[in-house]
Amino acid sequence: MTTRRLLLSIHDVGPRFETEVDRLVEHVSRHVALEQLAMLVVPNHWGDHPLIGGSPFASRLRSWSDRGVSLFAHGWYHRDDSRHAGATSRFKARHMTAGEGEFLGLDHATALQRMTDGRALIEDISGTPVAGFVAPAWLYGPPALAALGEAGFALAEDHMKIWSPQTGATLARGPVITWASRSQTRIASSLAVARLLPPLMQFSPVVRIAVHPGDAHVPALMFSIDNALRRVRRSHTPARYDDLLPAPTSPCVS
Numbered sequence: 730m731t732t733r734r735l736l737l738s739i740h741d742v743g744p745r746f747e748t749e750v751d752r753l754v755e756h757v758s759r760h761v762a763l764e765q766l767a768m769l770v771v772p773n774h775w776g777d778h779p780l781i782g783g784s785p786f787a788s789r790l791r792s793w794s795d796r797g798v799s800l801f802a803h804g805w806y807h808r809d810d811s812r813h814a815g816a817t818s819r820f821k822a823r824h825m826t827a828g829e830g831e832f833l834g835l836d837h838a839t840a841l842q843r844m845t846d847g848r849a850l851i852e853d854i855s856g857t858p859v860a861g862f863v864a865p866a867w868l869y870g871p872p873a874l875a876a877l878g879e880a881g882f883a884l885a886e887d888h889m890k891i892w893s894p895q896t897g898a899t900l901a902r903g904p905v906i907t908w909a910s911r912s913q914t915r916i917a918s919s920l921a922v923a924r925l926l927p928p929l930m931q932f933s934p935v936v937r938i939a940v941h942p943g944d945a946h947v948p949a950l951m952f953s954i955d956n957a958l959r960r961v962r963r964s965h966t967p968a969r970y971d972d973l974l975p976a977p978t979s980p981c982v983s
Contacts (some may be wrong), residue, residue, distance in 0.1 A: 734968035735961050736891075736901075736937045738767040738863075740803065744786045745771075745778035749942035756951060757940065760958040764797030765967040769863050771807045772847045780850060787854045794855035799969055802851055802882075804831045804865040805843035830868035837872035844880040860970050861885055862894075867905070884970055891935070891973060900973040901935035906957055908950045910943035916950065923953045927960040935973070936961050 737760075739753050750768075757766065770790065773779040781787060794800055807829050832840055848859050861884030862877060869877075869887065877885055877894040885894050891901040906926050909915035930936050938957060944950040 731934065732968075733933065733965040734935045734972065735761070735958075735965035736767065736935060736968060736970055737761045737765065737958070738769055738801070738937070738939045738970075740769045740863075740939055740941045741771055741774065741807065742768040742790070742803070743771040743774050743778055743780055744784070745774040746942035747786055747789075749945040752945040753940050753942070756945075756954065757958065759955075760962060761967040762797075763793065765969055767799040767801060767860065767970055768793060769801045769803035770847075770851050771803050771865075772805050772850050774806070775808045776806050780854065782850075782854050790851075791855050794857050799860040799971065800851055800855055800857070801884075801970075802844065802847040802859050802862045805847050807831055807865045830864070830866040832864040832873040833866075833868040833870050835870060835873055837876055840870075840873040841876035841879055844876055844882070848880065848882070883974060886937075891937075891970070893974070901937075903930060903933050903935060903937070905937045905939050906930075906961075907939040908941070908944050908947075908953065910941070910947050910950060916947060920949060920953050923957050927957055930961075931964040936965050 737757060739750060739757070742750050754763075754766075768790075770780065771778075780790070790800070808831055810831075831843075835843070844862055848862070851859050859882070862880065862882040863886050864873060867886065867888040878897075880894070882894050884900070885892055886905075888905055889902065890899050892899045904926065906923055908919040908923060927936075938954075938961065940954055944954060
């Protein structure tokens, strides 16, 4: 029987949210070991919190990596400074994120530069290859999608799927179970969705759960995260994102 996988990620990892990330790591590690955890790292959150090699936080990131945590590049600034021309892009920028869809409106050259710079910084600090790239708020414009393949990332994801930028192959489908903390209305709606999705997805090959620093400040969200992880664990085994990649083929020996 094929193993059903649970993929768990902590978003927005960086110096800005050091305390919150610590709380989330402690919280979710009751359910998932560090070597099955993914962290999405922001190199310079909103331009005010740079990740600097040799800093205490960089050392902690290296320690997590050494203990098996998968690191993803998660944008560069995590801030959307683009002017959106199309109605669809304007709707996504306004309603699907609080001004943080950084890669929704970037041109190709800027998107590629931020991807490659972020990858280089994280790999230099961690000493290990990044697992992949995830755009802030899971939002990509067409130029950013084109840049992904050129940047050489093995994995990428949006809100509905995980795919290989190198081959274009979809590796998993299904919505991310996640929470929103920036208003009472969004808290209530995300709590409702988090109750509904685990039973609906119990037969899905892959279930993704993503937590954010803001969750750490809302007891109801932390309780809901516990419940969701407990329920999904009944049907799914914690795994790494790179477990979705095809196994490398052995070279033929003549």
